Amino acid sequence: MILETGIHNTSEIGRLRKVMLHRPGLELENLMPEYLERLLFDDIPYLKDAQREHDAFADCLRQQGVEVVYLADLVVQSLTGREVREDLIRQFLDESGITDHRSRELLEDYLERMDDREMVAAMMAGVRKDQLRGSGGRLGDYLANLEDGYPFAVDPMPNLYFTRDPFATIGTGVSIHKMHTPTRNRETLFGKFIFEHHPEYRNAPRWYDRGETSSLEGGDILVLSPEVLAVGISQRTREDSIDTLAEAVLSYDGTFRKVLAFNIPKTRSFMHLDTVFTMVDRDKFTVHPNILSSITVFVMELDENRKMKIRQEDGRLEDILKEHLHLDKVTLIPCGQGSEIDAAREQWSDGSNTLAIGPGEVVVYSRNHVTNRSLEEAGIRIHTIPSAELSRGRGGPRCMSMPLWRDDP
Structure with a gap:
């Protein structure tokens, strides 16, 4: 049940009320072996089974009281007149x-x-x-x-079912992204029309715009609390983008007080911050086992004159999270229970990319059974979904979902 309209997202773990998905479509049928690298895929999912798995994902969310809306429906609802439709066609062809x-x-x-x-x-x-x-x-x-x-x-847009990346909801506003690759940058055009023309979302504050020159992707953005936003400096999100985003979010008269910019390895296996760690409870996080030793974070805050100040902190992820989230204890749950072989296999299928639908309650891929067992042993309630085909796109339940409304944590 949605108590209000619009956007409200101040946490990774607040009870999820409304989410945007994209059911895979004929874009997957247009994948060809010769052009997989161009389209950022490693394999070709079988569409019929991918849709069946995605429907199970949507049904799982609905059974937990989440309202599911679809990207295509929101775009159609944004075509509020002939001029808007013509403008979408023109811009689509320009960007193609x-x-x-x-x-x-x-x-x-x-x-x-x-x-x-x-x-x-x-x-x-x-x-x-x-x-x-x-x-x-x-x-x-x-x-x-x-x-x-x-x-x-x-070209097709086969990555569309990863709705987390083209834009992100933060607080009561949205950042519409400039993606790292031209292949995915066209996806954000749909977000632009939703947040300019859809009756429910067109008045949302804008933290970042797709017309910027530096790349920013939603998988690098984690809303850790109503006061703390985390962003990954990654293969696909640049430091200039984080400067712009932090300035906009912190300057707005809202709740956010600091941005934590995590410097993560610039490799495919660490593509986004949410492949490094995700929040599953107030004091529990899944993690990529290779970042358990030390990590560098840049703490971004506004001083008394509303000017940005930045300081560097180096240390264990556990200690950094405890300090900035004011926690007495943090439990890190490594993908694959720390086993070199299990971790590598399950990280490949996004074992640490979980979607929290409430504190201590997450949606996960069934195939990551070793990591899932660790979550249960840590007291986390899990909902498993099938993923043989969806996982071929290299993204997990968090990647496939864009929260539009969460309760405060």
Whole structure:
């Protein structure tokens, strides 16, 4: 049950009331072995089973009283008039790099002939060149499909089911991100239209905008408490972005008092901060076993003159969390129970990427059974979901969810 409308997110563990998901669609059917690296995938999930698993995820959340809304529905509801729809088509084609006049003409005609829901689905799925042949009345339209060998007029967006990354809800506002790669940056266009035009969300304060020059991704943002925001300096989030975000969040007349910028390794296995640790209870966290020794954090606060001040702290993650969250004790739960083999295997399938739906209650992938046993032994209530296909995208339950409303912790 939603008590109010809009956005409210002041914690990783407050009771989850409303969440945005994206059910995998035909964008996964447009994955090809030759272009996996370009589209940031390691494998090709089987769509039918991926959808079945995702439906089980959504049902699990609903059974715990969470209202589930879908990205595509919110985008469709944001198309509040003819001008808004035309603007989305124009910006979509711009950001897809469609500069050739004839190609643009064909794509505009292809999208214009659809209703709103079909059009949004087509944008997400990508457009195969052979889908445009029926729109073309010129021989050149057919030859263009053969000359360069690339099968897509517009690339698919297979990463969309990881709704955590394109934008993040923080407090009562939102940051809409500039993604690290062009492949994913197009995803944030949908967030832009939601937060500019959707009747429920268009008035949300904006902490960061996708037009910035430096990358920021939602997997690097953890709302640790109503006063403390954590952001990862990672492979995909740059320090300049964190400066901008921290300035906006701390300057706003809200509750946040400090930003903790965690310096994490710039590698694929540490892609985002939420692959390093996630919060599962007020004093309990899952962790990547390779960061248990020491970590560097930069504490960002405003001084009495509202100017940013930064200090560096080096130490154990446990001690840093205790200090800044005012905890007497912190329990770190290592992925794979610390076993080199189990940790590597389950970290690969996002064993430490959990979604808290309340204090001490999380959603996890069933396949990470060693880590899941550790969570239960630590007193955490777990809800397991199937993940044989979803996990091929290299993201866990937290990655697949964007909280819109949580109760305060």
